[in-house]
Amino acid sequence: xxxxxxxxxxxxxxxxxxxxxxxxxxxxxxxxxxxxxxxxxxxxxxxxxxxxxxxxxxxxxxxxxxxxxxxxxxxxxxxxxxxxxxxxxxxxxxxxxxxxxxxxxxxxxxxxxxxxxxxxxxxxxxxxxxxxxxxxxxxxxxxxxxxxxxxxxxxxxxxxxxxxxxxxxxxxxxxxxxxxxxxxxxxxxxxxxxxxxxxxxxxxxxxxxxxxxxxxxxxxxxxxxxxxxxxxxxxxxxxxxxxxxxxxxxxxxxxxxxxxxxxxxxxxxxxxxxxxxxxxxxxxxxxxxxxxxxxxxxxxxxxxxxxxxxxxxxxxxxxxxxxxxxxxxxxxxxxxxxxxxxxxx
Amino acid sequence: xxxxxxxxxxxxxxxxxxxxxxxxxxxxxxxxxxxxxxxxxxxxxxxxxxxxxxxxxxxxxxxxxxxxxxxxxxxxxxxxxxxxxxxxxxxxxxxxxxxxxxxxxxxxxxxxxxxxxxxxxxxxxxxxxxxxxxxxxxxxxxxxxxxxxxxxxxxxxxxxxxxxxxxxxxxxxxxxxxxxxxxxxxxxxxxxxxxxxxxxxxxxxxxxxxxxxxxxxxxxxxxxxxxxxxxxxxxxxxxxxxxxxxxxxxxxxxxxxxxxxxxxxxxxxxxxxxxxxxx
Numbered sequence: 133x134x135x136x137x138x139x140x141x142x143x144x145x146x147x148x149x150x151x152x153x154x155x156x157x158x159x160x161x162x163x164x165x166x167x168x169x170x171x172x173x174x175x176x177x178x179x180x181x182x183x184x185x186x187x188x189x190x191x192x193x194x195x196x197x198x199x200x201x202x203x204x205x206x207x208x209x210x211x212x213x214x215x216x217x218x219x220x221x222x223x224x225x226x227x228x229x230x231x232x233x234x235x236x237x238x239x240x241x242x243x244x245x246x247x248x249x250x251x252x253x254x255x256x257x258x259x260x261x262x263x264x265x266x267x268x269x270x271x272x273x274x275x276x277x278x279x280x281x282x283x284x285x286x287x288x289x290x291x292x293x294x295x296x297x298x299x300x301x302x303x304x305x306x307x308x309x310x311x312x313x314x315x316x317x318x319x320x321x322x323x324x325x326x327x328x329x330x331x332x333x334x335x336x337x338x339x340x341x342x343x344x345x346x347x348x349x350x351x352x353x354x355x356x357x358x359x360x361x362x363x364x365x366x367x368x369x370x371x372x373x374x375x376x377x378x379x380x381x382x383x384x385x386x387x388x389x390x391x392x393x394x395x396x397x398x399x400x401x402x403x404x405x406x407x408x409x410x411x412x413x414x415x416x417x418x419x420x421x422x423x424x425x426x427x428x429x430x431x432x433x434x435x436x437x438x439x440x441x442x443x444x445x446x447x448x449x450x451x452x453x454x455x456x457x458x459x460x461x462x463x464x465x466x467x468x469x470x471x472x473x474x475x476x477x
Numbered sequence: 478x479x480x481x482x483x484x485x486x487x488x489x490x491x492x493x494x495x496x497x498x499x500x501x502x503x504x505x506x507x508x509x510x511x512x513x514x515x516x517x518x519x520x521x522x523x524x525x526x527x528x529x530x531x532x533x534x535x536x537x538x539x540x541x542x543x544x545x546x547x548x549x550x551x552x553x554x555x556x557x558x559x560x561x562x563x564x565x566x567x568x569x570x571x572x573x574x575x576x577x578x579x580x581x582x583x584x585x586x587x588x589x590x591x592x593x594x595x596x597x598x599x600x601x602x603x604x605x606x607x608x609x610x611x612x613x614x615x616x617x618x619x620x621x622x623x624x625x626x627x628x629x630x631x632x633x634x635x636x637x638x639x640x641x642x643x644x645x646x647x648x649x650x651x652x653x654x655x656x657x658x659x660x661x662x663x664x665x666x667x668x669x670x671x672x673x674x675x676x677x678x679x680x681x682x683x684x685x686x687x688x689x690x691x692x693x694x695x696x697x698x699x700x701x702x703x704x705x706x707x708x709x710x711x712x713x714x715x716x717x718x719x720x721x722x723x724x725x726x727x728x729x730x731x732x733x734x735x736x737x738x739x740x741x742x743x744x745x746x747x748x749x750x751x752x753x754x755x756x
Contacts, residue, residue, distance in 0.1 A: 173614070197610065200647075205640035208600040212544075212607020215592065218614075220607075236637070240600050244593060245586055 133336045139322035140333065144368070145375065151314035154365070155253050157289035158310050159184025161296025162221060166192050171217065172300055175210055177203050177224040183253040183310070185223050203228040207236035207248070214246035219300055226252030226268035230307060234274050241305045242278045249299050250275070253310040256415030257443065257460065258365055258453040260313070267448035273420025275307040276393050283392040284327060285309035285414075285422070287367035288317045291390060294325040302327065309364055311415070313453055316368040318388075330396035330403075331388040333367070334374045337406050340383035357383040358471045359403050362413035363390060363422045366441070366462070370413050373467035382471060383407070392422050395429055404434050409474045411439045411467055418442040439470040479697055483526070487696050490560060491521040492756045495725045496749055497556040497569055503745035505573040508581065511722035511735040512550040512629065515660050518694045519718055520557040523625065527703055532562035535590035541622055542592050542608055546601020547629035547658065548582040549737070554591075555579050563590045599635025602626050602655060606645050609653040609713075618651065623707060626655045631663025634672045639684075645713040646685030653713040654706045655686075658693065660722040662733040677717060686715050693718030725752050 134140055143149045166172040166188055173195040176185045180198070189196040199206040203224050210220035222229060230237070230252040241248045252275075255268045275283050282304050286292040292310060299306040318333070319325075337357055358377060362370035367388045374386035385403050389396070404410060410430065412423035418440040430436050443460050457463050479487070495517045502508045523543060524530075530540045545554050552572065559566045564578075571577035578588040582596030593604050605626035612620050632638065645653055659677070661668050668674055681688045687709040691702040699718065706714035722736070723729035726748045740748055 173611075194614065199644060200640075202637075202640035202644065204600075204637045205603045205644060208603030208637070209607035209610070209641070209644070211593070211600075212604035212609075213611045214607075215604070216608050216611035216615075218611050235597055236600055236603075239594060239597050240604055243584070243586075 133339065134334055135332055138324065138331065138333065139320050141317050141320055144316065144318050144371065150317045152289035152317055153312055153314055154286060154289055154292040154310045155184045155312055157286065157292025158251055158253070158296050158308065159187045161293035162188045163191055164293070165297045165300035166195065168297070169219065169300060171219045173197065173213060173218050173220045175199050175206050175220055175222045177201055177206050177229065179224055183223040183251060203233040204236050207233040208240040210248045211240040211244055211246050214248050215244070219247055219249065221249040221251055223251040223253065225266060226255035226271040226309065227266055230271040230275055231268055238278050242280045245280060246305065247303055248305050250305070250307045251310060252307060254312045255309050256311055256365060257448050257456045257462070258311055258313045258415060260453050260456060261450050263450040264447040269417045269443050269448060270420070272309060272392055272414070272416050272422065273424065276420065276425060280304050281393065282306040282327065283309070284390055285364040285392060286390050287364060287388050288315055288319055290317060290319045290321060290323070291325055295327070295390065298325065298327050311365050313365070315365050318368055318371065328391045328394045328396055330391065330399045332385060332399070332403065333371060333388050334384060334386035336378045337383035337385060340381070356381065356475055357407040358409045358411060358474070359385040359387060359407040360411045360413060360467055361387040361389050361400070361403070361422070361426055363388070363392060365415050366413040369464040370467060373464035376464065376468050377471050382475070389422060392425055395425055397429060400426065400429060401434055404430055404436055407436070409439070409471065410436045411441060411470050413441040413462070413467060415462070416442050418444055437474060439474065441467055441470065479700055484696055487521050487525060489756070490525055491517045492725070492752060494521060494553065494556045494560055496752050497559070497566065498552045499740060499745050499748045499752070501552055501556065501569045501572045502739035503742055504570050506739060507573060508552055508739045509549045509737050510739055511662060511729065511732070512547065512658060512660060513553040514726065515693070515720040515722045515724045516550055516553050516627070516658050517724065518696065519627070519656060519658070519699060519720070520553050522696055522699050524557045524561045526700065529622070532558070532590070535563060539622065542605065542624045544592050544601045544605040544624070544626045545583060545595055546626055547598060547632050548595030550629070551583045554583065558590055598629070598632040599637040601628060602638055602641040602645070606641050606648070606650065606653055609650045610648060612652060613650070622652065624653050626653070628655060628657050629663070630657055630659045630661065630668050630674060631671070633657070633674055642681065642684045642686065649711045650713045651710050654703065655713070655715040657715060657717050658720055659717045660720045662722045662731070662736050664736050666733045681715050685712060687712045688715050688717065690717045690719065693720035694724060725755065727751065
């Protein structure tokens with residue numbers, strides 16, 4: 133059952149659901165954040181329109197700094213700007229902004245403890261045709277491991293907009309994970325968003341538990357309750373998989389875990405306590421990102437069998453998003469199959 | 478020109494600072510001696526004559542900012558700050574010890590008066606540039622604050638430095654002043670062998686900086702150069718301060734092997750006697 137309290141997009145399961153890129157949400161959110169707070173400034177490394185910072189640059193030319201293709205310098209420059217009391221957003225593709233400038237982010241931003249906001253666009257497999265060089269599949273791991281850093285991977289353009297406004301208000305450095313491609317819009321303007329607060333989008337476990345003599349989904353009905361915890365562009369696929377599993381008799385909870393750090397421990401442990409099996413889904417390596425974070429949390433507190441949907445220690449390659457997700461076994465069908473395999477255990 | 482009295486005071490201070498650098502490194506048992514001694518005159522002039530700052534109020538908004546990019550020479554920064562009144566000289570003996578505010582490489586979170594944490598080379602100029610831009614955004618050219626960045630010459634191997642040099646030239650930041658410790662040593666040897674930098678002046682000039690080469694131990698020359706740098710409009714300025722690594726202790730002067738090691742107790746005693754005698 134979709135969570136009725138979230139005011140989700142009623143068309144989210146329709147084939148003609150609206151689509152928008154996460155980067156658009158960032159661009160709009162940055163203008164909003166800048167309107168709210170005059171301390172917000174923007175820096176970009178020569179991809180201003182591509183990461184949608186051009187709307188901000190047009191509206192606030194005196195607060196925009198074009199750094200050229202200098203991601204390492206841009207990160208440290210923003211550190212200096214933040215040390216003077218401002219809230220700089222730095223933007224480029226995730227592979228370079230978060231990837232190439234990692235040490236500058238670690239030392240001059242996080243160790244220095246200044247609130248620089250890092251927007252890593254074009255993350256994940258879905259940047260597609262650009263190929264493996266440009267598909268940042270390691271960025272959440274790189275960012276998550278640095279003390280003080282917040283890591284946020286919104287699920288759609290509207291959530292990206294809210295997340296952008298929200299991170300402008302936190303005292304910590306933040307990493308905002310964005311993507312280029314069209315992504316189904318799951319939320320609405322009225323859907324709540326709070327950093328560090330995971331969202332239960334779907335939960336039919338109560339209904340399944342109530343049905344007496346229900347037909348078990350498999351021979352082993354004890355293993356029929358499953359949580360799918362997803363972030364970013366994988367959340368919509370997780371919802372589709374969740375609905376499919378529910379129709380097959382599974383009790384399913386689908387979580388939009390938009391904040392990878394700090395983790396919403398109480399919500400996640402509560403979710404885990406209700407299920408037999410946990411699937412994580414991310415457009416990222418299975419090591420060190422969302423799946424790693426959830427595994428760390430559960431293994432310390434409430435060990436569960438898990439399946440990790442993500443890229444399994446491989447580089448990406450050119451192709452359409454659809455082809456790549458299929459090739460790397462990261463579709464909603466792969467999530468469904470993971471649950472069935474477990475249940476048949 | 479500095480007055481004779483001021484010059485003598487600065488010389489005396491610099492010598493006291495050198496002695497404390499030797500003491501603190503010997504007690505710590507690790508750390509960087511050559512660059513710390515070599516830059517004592519530059520730090521003394523800055524903290525006792527040039528910088529607008531209030532040691533008793535280290536976060537005073539109106540202060541000039543001094544960003545130490547080559548953080549490994551922090552012993553001279555700490556010793557100078559102690560002599561300037563930021564904290565007690567006794568605290569110098571805690572350098573590199575557990576619980577000390579004087580970290581092996583500077584950390585702004587622990588010690589008020591440190592503008593940026595540093596150590597990993599090549600990122601200080603970017604941070605100073607960011608501060609200078611923020612200052613201009615808020616005050617135009619009217620704040621009266623200057624942003625000094627101290628860098629090593631070996632550090633200029635880092636690619637990020639040249640990203641910042643390029644950007645500062647573009648922004649025409651008159652309030653940004655870089656000071657390069659041109660001592661010709663780095664960890665693996667002489668900079669002219671490890672990675673030649675010359676023609677260094679031409680390099681910076683070609684990136685649209687105002688460049689001055691200056692004797693890093695001549696207070697009058699340094700003072701004149703900084704004064705001129707502060708009055709250059711529409712360009713960032715850099716001083717290539719030629720220094721002698723290990724300055725003041727003949728047996729270690731200009732020796733790359735003293736880049737990253739401290740004196741032992743016996744050497745420290747010898748070094749201190751020489752600094753005492755020569756002054």
